[in-house]
Amino acid sequence: QNQNFDDVLTEVKGFLRDNPQEVVVMNIKNEHDSAAGSRTFSEIWNGYLRNYPGLFYSQDNPNVTLGTVRGKVFVLCQVPSACSNNGINYYSIDIVQNKYNVYWWAHEEEGDVYASLPSKKKLINNYIDKAASEPGWVLNYLSGSGGMIPSDVARATNKSAYEHLGNNSSKRKLGILIMDFPG
Numbered sequence: 001q002n003q004n005f006d007d008v009l010t011e012v013k014g015f016l017r018d019n020p021q022e023v024v025v026m027n028i029k030n031e032h033d034s035a036a037g038s039r040t041f042s043e044i045w046n047g048y049l050r051n052y053p054g055l056f057y058s059q060d061n062p063n064v065t066l067g068t069v070r071g072k073v074f075v076l077c078q079v080p081s082a083c084s085n086n087g088i089n090y091y092s093i094d095i096v097q098n099k100y101n102v103y104w105w106a107h108e109e110e111g112d113v114y115a116s117l118p119s120k121k122k123l124i125n126n127y128i129d130k131a132a133s134e135p136g137w138v139l140n141y142l143s144g145s146g147g148m149i150p151s152d153v154a155r156a157t158n159k160s161a162y163e164h165l166g167n168n169s170s171k172r173k174l175g176i177l178i179m180d181f182p183g
Contacts, residue, residue, distance in 0.1 A: 009055065011050065045083050046082075055072065057074045094139045097118075097127045101113050101114045104148065124140055128165065132173050142161055
């Protein structure tokens with residue numbers, strides 16, 4: 001992508017400035033071990049917080065409302081020791097559908113991360129329906145990053161979810177639908 005995190009945050013800051021009623025939900029995780037002598041994840045994260053004051057929602061409250069996070073980046077934090085005061089602990093969310101290795105037909109309901117494209121679409125629609133009656137957070141990943149090409153997964157799953165929602169999307173809680181290539 002030829003971008004660093006500062007580039008991303010600059011773009012996000014501009015988007016939220018121009019669209020103050022919107023919220024950006026950002027999943028923060030540490031996927032690499034620090035090299036000897038380098039800064040820790042916490043040190044790096046705190047540097048971004050200092051460099052972008054007011055950009056991130058800064059309360060640790062699992063009962064947050066949309067109104068309290070408008071115009072901010074809301075963090076789903078997979079490094080609770082580093083960023084727990086800027087959102088919620090990702091691991092405290094009980095209902096997450098994230099089968100990200102999507103194949104045309106193989107891996108039907110196999111394992112935690114594998115799904116066929118038909119079973120992925122069915123899972124997404126089931127989680128959309130489940131969100132309506134769940135009191136807490138429901139994260140529903142429409143994306144795929146292994147197996148099929150991500151844009152092909154998105155084309156199929158986004159269309160399926162849109163068709164499943166139909167004309168009733170404004171009348172129920174949908175959970176958080178996490179998409180690649182929306183629109």
